[in-house]
Amino acid sequence: MILRFKKYLALFSLILSLTVIINVLNPKLGLTVETWIAQTIPSPRFSPPILCNIGEDCFILLYPDRDPSTAAVDFGCGRQTYDGHKGTDFAISDAGIMAYGVPVLASAPGKVLRVRDGVEDRRVQDEFDRYAVEGSECGNGVVIDHSIISNGVGWETQYCHLRQGSIEVQPGDIVDTGNVLGLVGASGLASFPHVHLSVRYQGQVVDPFVGPNASSGCNVRQNSLWDRPLPYTPTGLIRAGFATEPPNLDKLWDGEFTETLFYTDDPAILFWIQAYGTLSGDRVEYQLYDPRGRTVVEHQERLDSPSRTWLGYIGKRNNPQQPLIPGTWRGEYRLIRDGKILIDVNRDVQLQ
Incomplete structure (x- = not known):
């Protein structure tokens, strides 16, 4: 009984010593007991589960x-x-x-x-x-x-x-x-x-971005389980293009509005952008240019609410006084946050 007690005492002393060592090293190495435990859990390295170029086509x-x-x-x-x-x-x-x-x-x-x-x-x-x-x-x-x-x-x-x-x-x-x-x-x-x-x-x-046993919240030490660096991109472009009618998110997810050829008798030409991770206070800027390089529409606004998926568009109606003219039309879009451009995209479309 005494021997068993001594074994437990020795084990407890070892754990206590390791805890003290980790906490002493913490200011220099950024270690905590929780981080040390997480790093000792054996884990595989995980590859992204999709065949694509992340940030480009997915x-x-x-x-x-x-x-x-x-x-x-x-x-x-x-x-x-x-x-x-x-x-x-x-x-x-x-x-x-x-x-x-x-x-x-x-x-x-x-x-x-x-x-x-x-x-x-x-x-x-x-x-x-x-x-x-x-x-x-x-x-x-x-x-x-x-x-x-x-x-x-x-x-x-x-x-x-x-x-x-x-x-x-x-x-x-x-x-x-x-x-x-x-x-x-x-x-x-x-x-x-x-x-x-x-x-x-x-x-x-x-969460494979922070590893096992990480504490809750976002300000935690990251012990990534990915087999390669995966950039954190909380705001980005999904799609951009042109349409002859106002688009909506359901139709965009369904794959509509992929045309790159329109006609001068179409009712309108609209330049649209689908993005993710927009925040309240983001500034968006649009321009629509006709085939002569003239600015047909220019618009700026600040977003008043955040959105995980967001849709915006500008456009020009076709009318006898100002008809759509044939040639290459161009749309440009920027999303700016705290003075930094996060999305900068342009698209061209042919009218004939």
Whole structure:
């Protein structure tokens, strides 16, 4: 009994000593006991679960929610998340690209645990749609156990909202990093085409941008689990183009307004921009130029509310007094925050 007590005492003394050492080193190394524990948890490195160039033909629209209250904040102290969001959403611009086919990839080696397919791709637009997918919010998906690799014990990844009929794996399959699991879709509780990646350790959701056992909130030390640097881009461009009628977000997500050729008898010409992560106080600037280089429309405004996805446009009506003339029309757009240009885009269109 005395020997057992001495063993426990020695173990307690060792833990206490390590705690003191870490706290002493903290001012120089930025370590805390919590950070030290997080860094000692063996973990795989995860690859992005989508075959695309992030920031060019796909983008991260939503991050895990790091606020335990009913509020929401992402790891970069931004608002590209919502209350209770448990994963990272890698999005594509519209359903047209989704129909073409964008592969969803395994983020690390592992064994397929569960698969679901057969859920219809239908973007959720109202409460009726939300009710219709109750119980199958992930839509078509795959769950992978990473215990087959030495540092993957206790780790799982889940891939949601895949395209109906696209899943290429079965339970029990062994996959490697980059193996195709299926295609990006909009099944389940999805309001835009994307793949939602959830990372879990021992059943608990882990934000891969900060690592396991990180404290709540956004001002925490980051122990990224990604196998490459992923830039934090809380504000960016989704699409831009022209239309002959006022666009809306539903039609844009559906892939409409992709035309690059219009006619002088069209009722109007509109230059539109779809962006994400706009904030109250952002300044937006538009210009529309006719084929002679003249400024037809110029508009500036400050946004009075934030938006995870935002749509703006300017345009000119066609009328006998000032008709649309043939040639190349040009639209330009900038989003400026605190004096810094975050989005700078221009598009051309032909009228004949």
